[in-house]
């Protein structure tokens with residue numbers, strides 16, 4: 001049988017020169033190894049850790065923890081440092097996890113069933129499609145997972161007051177189902193306690209980890225939040241959040257990551273290190289080391305005003321990346337106009353200048 | 364072609380035109396390889412003179428950086444995910460890995476630009492470009508998953524930020540960028556493995572097709588089995604092999620059946 005081949009082997013019949021592939025390859029490996037090892041010795045590499053203006057001494061190679069969060073100072077706009085700022089930020093965030101107003105609680109899939117929040121263009125929501133196909137793959141109940149469960153496991157067995165506060169809070173209703181929508185997290189009674197406590201906490205203090213607020217009808221909430229702050233400051237909460245997924249050792253700390261990111265210290269650190277989206281943060285790594293500079297292709301679209309301010313910014317950028325960053329690049333040799341750019345901008349004449357000069361003088 | 368008059372390559376026992384069979388696919392694979400990737404193409408000792416430009420070393424330098432990255436990466440992975448935070452040796456290996464990646468992307472960017480501006484997809488090389496772009500995309504994903512398994516603040520923050528795009532695109536349901544264990548597997552097994560595979564194909568395509576001629580010199584590239592050009596210089600290739608790689612149907616100068624020596 002004779003096979004039709006579209007591209008038979010072809011042979012260059014013009015001028016050639018001697019070279020050896022194996023030699024060139026080996027030389028390249030040696031040269032690159034020397035360069036890379038030299039760069040490694042001279043510059044080292046960053047081990048990104050926690051730092052922010054006015055924060056405690058920078059700690060390379062560390063991860064964000066509840067302990068760091070609840071024990072760190074914060075600095076206000078006028079540069080005034082508040083030693084209990086981290087503790088107050090932590091306590092405030094804990095209340096939002098209980099009442100279902102935190103970013104995590106209101107995120108929607110894949111964390112919870114909070115409806116109508118997934119990004120969509122027109123009527124198309126890819127997150128919604130994934131939700132109906134796969135269900136909630138990373139379910140979170142912010143009140144239970146971040147507050148009630150750790151208190152029940154870590155503090156309640158040794159502290160009758162906290163034990164009865166947890167029981168009283170849970171007895172007042174609210175859903176402890178994983179992934180429940182934000183509006184089902186609390187009952188009316190719990191909502192009343194939490195609303196009053198939120199207002200009081202805004203005027204309260206957290207000196208040395210002790211929360212003080214004006215008296216009011218907060219039910220068991222102050223006991224819960226105080227206990228949560230205490231185990232955060234001691235490190236016990238980190239032990240709970242980062243070591244177990246209930247039945248196994250965890251290699252999947254998504255719950256703690258989501259909890260931590262609901263606070264403001266999280267973004268204070270990111271801003272201080274130039275990591276946020278506005279700062280083209282995906283391209284940076286810590287402390288002036290180059291990062292994923294190639295991601296500029298994917299950071300740029302967020303800075304197109306119409307996209308950056310859209311509620312579906314991520315979906316628009318993702319779609320653009322698939323079309324421009326993938327399909328267009330792949331198909332480029334077949335796209336008239338794009339593939340002709342090098343003829344309009346004939347840099348190849350410079351690249352091949354020696355070849356062209358020789359072949360002209362030969363003819 | 365009948366078996367009698369077929370000129371077979373003595374080394375591979377292939378005539379270059381074996382047809383596919385599900386039960387005995389080996390002759391077909393041998394024929395495919397001999398036709399498309401003869402050893403003189405895989406390990407050449409001459410190249411077109413226009414390849415002397417520095418820009419043509421960029422692909423090889425990309426490959427060399429990839430090798431440095433793979434070797435240092437294997438050491439890091441064997442050390443364990445958190446080893447490099449606590450050990451000076453680990454930190455040094457991490458530095459090599461890090462700068463290897465920077466070099467890799469730098470060389471790759473120049474290589475891709477050079478391929479673009481020389482229109483290196485000309486002459487049936489479109490799929491060389493396609494595998495190149497796939498290599499770039501896989502490299503981006505590989506680097507990204509690498510940054511997600513640092514187990515320090517950087518990886519926490521990058522993951523927490525990246526999840527929004529992943530969730531908006533619906534991928535986040537199965538690809539949880541905050542799941543360090545999953546990122547580790549993706550980084551050291553899945554995306555690296557796919558990248559290695561794609562790069563092998565990329566290199567195979569280049570060896571098979573050679574580099575694209577300068578614009579205007581396309582006519583100097585001639586099909587090997589056209590009667591106008593010799594298959595190759597006799598110095599390079601023994602005649603039976605040269606005949607074996609001819610397109611079937613083209614007349615070998617002196618058809619000389621070679622005794623079947625079996626598969627060597």
Ligand code: HEM
Pocket residue numbers: 418419420421422423425426429471474475478481483484488491492494495496498499502562565569573574575
């Ligand atoms: C892992 C990354 C890559 C490696 C290891 C690699 C390696 C190579 C090597 C060794 C060559 C031989 C010629 C030369 O060095 O210029 C080559 C050629 C080529 N590469 Fe790549 N490459 C990579 C990525 C890319 C990318 C991102 C593109 C395009 C977007 C690309 C497109 C091409 C094309 C079109 C050729 C043919 C060049 C010609 O015919 O002149 N490659 N590549």
